[in-house]
Amino acid sequence: MTGTLNCVVVAVDGSDESMNALKWAIDNVTLRSAEDGGSFVVLHVQSPPSIAVGINPGSIPFGGPSLEVPAFAAAVAAHQKRITDAIIKHALEITTQNNVDVKTHIVVGDPKDKICEVVDEMHADLLVMGNRAFGPIKRMFLGSVSKYCSNHASCPVVIVKDPAEEHLPADAGAQIFTTWTENWMKFVKKW
DSSP: OOOSBSEEEEEOOSSHHHHHHHHHHHHHOOBOOGGGTOEEEEEEEEOOHHHHHTOOOOBOTTTOOBOOOHHHHHHHHHHHHHHHHHHHHHHHHHHHHTTOOEEEEEEESOHHHHHHHHHHHTTOSEEEEEOOOOOHHHHHHHOOHHHHHHHHOSSOEEEEOOTTOOOOOTTHHHHHHHHHHHHHHHHHHHO
8 A cells, every 4th residue: 555655764772762853653554656756755864063062163252263173073074974874773773673764864953843855855745853852951951853843844753752751740840849849958058
């Protein structure tokens, strides 16, 4: 049986959640045959080296010389390539085990923006991605790539949640803060 979808993009970042999303897509999405143009695309967005390191070397304030360390930048880029290669290798092992042919696509940039750009450029019929189980505080600072993509992608988005994921109560942030405060106070009293 063939489906009506030509292009399904599955975003992977190496997390268990993204690999579960890939498995879900393989098990649940039916594409047109490869001869008719159907394809699964495994997409990985690699962070730019300056974001990965958490620094952005540039000129020293007040007209100082430019601070660029080519060897450092090359080492960071090589490390990111090894990580990307490992992520793609893991994804390809999953697809090979399930006898599914996929294309891989790697881009560099902010995951939220790049995923939406690639989906638009490929005229994808569906985007599948995992949902990282960030708590309310972490989500507040980091945001949610899956939520952003569900609001900005030019195609339908399926967000695959981990069935074993524990759902936090609505007041989980307050509970975490209270517990942290209590533990901090105990520590201060002992010290």
